[in-house]
Structures are given as C-alpha cells and as structure tokens.
Amino acid sequence: xxxxxxxxxxxxxxxxxxxxxxxxxxxxxxxxxxxxxxxxxxxxxxxxxxxxxxxxxxxxxxxxxxxxxxxxxxxxxxxxxxxxxxxx
Amino acid sequence: xxxxxxxxxxxxxxxxxxxxxxxxxxxxxxxxxxxxxxxxxxxxxxxxxxxxxxxxxxxxxxxxxxxxxxxxxxxxxxxxxxxxxxxxxxxxxxxxxxxxxxxxxxxxxxxxxxxxxxxxxxxxxxxxxxxxxxxxxxxxxxxxxxxxxxxxxxxxxxxxxxxxxxxxxxxxxxxxxxxxxxxxxxxxxxxxxxxxxxxxxxxxxxxxxxxxxxxxxxxxxxxxxxxxxxxxxxxxxxxxxxxxxxxxxxxxxx
Numbered sequence: 001x002x003x004x005x006x007x008x009x010x011x012x013x014x015x016x017x018x019x020x021x022x023x024x025x026x027x028x029x030x031x032x033x034x035x036x037x038x039x040x041x042x043x044x045x046x047x048x049x050x051x052x053x054x055x056x057x058x059x060x061x062x063x064x065x066x067x068x069x070x071x072x073x074x075x076x077x078x079x080x081x082x083x084x085x086x087x088x
Numbered sequence: 089x090x091x092x093x094x095x096x097x098x099x100x101x102x103x104x105x106x107x108x109x110x111x112x113x114x115x116x117x118x119x120x121x122x123x124x125x126x127x128x129x130x131x132x133x134x135x136x137x138x139x140x141x142x143x144x145x146x147x148x149x150x151x152x153x154x155x156x157x158x159x160x161x162x163x164x165x166x167x168x169x170x171x172x173x174x175x176x177x178x179x180x181x182x183x184x185x186x187x188x189x190x191x192x193x194x195x196x197x198x199x200x201x202x203x204x205x206x207x208x209x210x211x212x213x214x215x216x217x218x219x220x221x222x223x224x225x226x227x228x229x230x231x232x233x234x235x236x237x238x239x240x241x242x243x244x245x246x247x248x249x250x251x252x253x254x255x256x257x258x259x260x261x262x263x264x265x266x267x268x269x270x271x272x273x274x275x276x277x278x279x280x281x282x283x284x285x286x287x288x289x290x291x292x293x294x295x296x297x298x299x300x301x302x303x304x305x306x307x308x309x310x311x312x313x314x315x316x317x318x319x320x321x322x323x324x325x326x327x328x329x330x331x332x333x334x335x336x337x338x339x340x341x342x
Contacts, residue, residue: 021225021228025169025229025232026165026168026169028172030171030172030175033168033171033172033175034168037164037167037168037171037289038164041160041163041164041167041293041297044293044294044297044299045297045298048297048298048299049298054300057299058294058299058300058301058302061290061293061294061299062290062311062314062315065167065171065286065290065315066315066318068171069171069174069175069178069286069318069319069322070318070322072171072175073175073178073179073322073326074326076175076179076184076185077179077182077184077326077329077330078184
C-alpha cells in the first residue's frame with residue numbers, strides 16, 4: 001500500500017473533525033440531554049396540535065426541561081460508597 | 089431595546105467572553121513558551137476564519153430556511169447546548185465536579201509546548217497551529233451561539249457585535265495584564281450563560297411548534313428567573329446530599 005493511500009486526505013480528516021465537533025457539541029458525555037430534549041419538544045408539539053388547554057401547552061415544555069436537567073444532574077453525580085465496602 | 093434583544097446581547101457577550109478566556113489561556117501559553125509572533129498570527133487567522141463562517145452561513149440561514157423550521161432546529165440546539173452548560177454548573181456548584189481551572193490548563197499547555205523543539209522570534213509552525221486550533225475550537229462554539237441566537241431573532245448583526253465586543257474586551261484585558269485570566273469567575277459566568285441559552289432554547293422551540301407564550305418576548309425573562317431558581321435549588325439539594333453522604337462515612341466514587 002502506498003503512503004498516499006495510508007494517509008487520510010485533508011477532506012476526509014476535515015469531515016471526521018466536523019463530525020466529531022457536532023458529536024461532542026450535541027451528545028458528548030450526556031446523550032440523555034439530546035434524547036430528552038427531542039422527546040420534550042415532541043411531547044409539547046403533540047400537546048399543541050391535540051388542542052390541549054393553553055396553560056398546559058405553555059407549562060409543558062419548561063416543566064419537561066426542568067425534569068430533564070434534574071434527572072441528568074442526579075445521573076451525573078458520583079456514586080457514594082460506604083468506607084467499609086470492599087475492604088474485607 | 090426589547091427584552092429578548094437585551095437577553096440576546098448579554099447571552100452572546102458572556103458566552104463569547106467565557107470561550108475567549110479559554111482561548112486566551114492557550115494563546116498566552118503559546119506566546120510565553122514559543123514567541124508571540126506566531127501566536128498572534130494563529131489567533132488573527134482563526135478569528136478571520138470564524139468571522140467568515142458567520143458571514144457565509146448566517147445570511148443563508150435567514151434567507152433560505154423557513155422561520156418556523158429555523159426556530160425549532162435552532163431552539164433545539166440552544167436547548168441541548170444550554171442544558172449541557174447548566175448541568176455542569178449545577179454539579180460544580182454542588183462540589184460534585186472539578187471547577188474549570190485556567191491555571192492548571194495553562195501550566196499543562198506550557199509543559200507540553202516546552203517539550204517541542206523550536207520557538208523563538210521567527211515563524212513557528214507549532215505555535216501557529218496550537219494558537220489557531222485553540223482560538224478556532226473555542227470560537228466555533230461562539231459562532232454556533234451567534235448564528236443560532238442571531239438568526240432566530242433576525243439580529244445577526246447585533247449578535248456579531250456582542251461577540252466581537254467580548255473578544256475585544258477579553259483580548260484587551262489579557263494584553264494589559266499579560267497573562268491568562270484565571271481571576272475571571274468563569275464557572276459562575278457559565279451558569280448564567282447556561283440559564284440564558286436554555287431559556288432562549290425553550291422560547292424558540294415553543295414558538296416554532298406553535299406555543300403562544302403569554303407576554304410574548306417578556307416570557308424569556310420569566311424563563312431566565314425560573315431556570316435560575318431551579319438550577320440554584322438543584323445545586324443546593326445535590327450539595328446537601330454530598331455532605332450528608334460524607335458525614336455518614338461514605339466516599340464518592342467517580
């Protein structure tokens with residue numbers, strides 16, 4: 001195999017870097033935020049188009065966003081283990 | 089100035105300032121260890137490329153993408169990005185995540201750059217590349233924020249000026265004190281920006297899917313206050329849980 005074939009082209013490297021940027025930007029260590037946000041917007045859109053009461057429609061998205069943030073923050077905290085665990 | 093424009097200016101300015109402080113850390117580390125000429129050249133080229141991106145992509149988004157679609161997509165991006173910032177801020181305020189420490193990052197860059205041969209007063213490819221990459225990567229996040237907030241509000245010019253002002257302010261202060269800005273309360277700023285991005289994201293995705301917010305633009309201010317309060321409460325709850333666990337003799341396992 002020639003050296004040119006082994007070395008990725010500048011376009012390929014740029015495409016990989018571009019993809020990696022968006023992956024880190026949107027997913028990173030917290031895929032639940034992306035999935036949760038998409039689900040929250042989808043649920044709010046369903047409420048809007050199902051003719052739900054205005055108060056429900058207005059409150060749904062902010063409440064769902066708060067739930068996503070809380071779940072992700074609790075998921076992100078380090079586990080707490082008793083000092084005695086694993087010492088036997 | 090409308091309330092949404094005021095929030096836009098503050099959000100873009102603070103987000104840009106935070107990212108520029110991080111970029112400045114890299115540039116100063118390059119300048120100190122490898123010489124200033126290539127560090128400055130790399131910085132200038134990166135800023136020009138980023139400005140070109142905004143000029144090329146911004147007007148195209150505004151003219152060719154329907155406003156409803158733009159608001160849902162852009163609002164969704166802001167929502168995800170803002171939630172990432174806010175989550176980190178909550179965990180940092182609760183003491184569950186290490187705070188961003190520019191001094192440590194600066195020293196790591198200096199150590200790494202010192203081990204590479206070359207440097208001095210002439211043109212230095214390593215210095216140029218590291219400075220360009222540092223400014224470009226940090227700046228890319230600013231570009232996304234400027235494009236998303238600027239296009240949905242149809243205030244791309246205002247968003248660009250706010251970002252440019254942050255670059256000038258951070259650059260000037262950095263040049264005057266001639267070091268990275270470790271004294272800037274970066275973690276607190278990130279929390280504020282996170283709250284603003286989530287608020288904007290909620291507002292614009294809501295508008296895009298057909299939610300009629302009471303009070304129109306003023307809703308953004310209500311969302312900022314509500315999300316700020318929620319983030320504060322979450323931080324306190326997690327902090328109490330951490331100290332409770334430590335008092336009970338537990339250890340945190342990452």
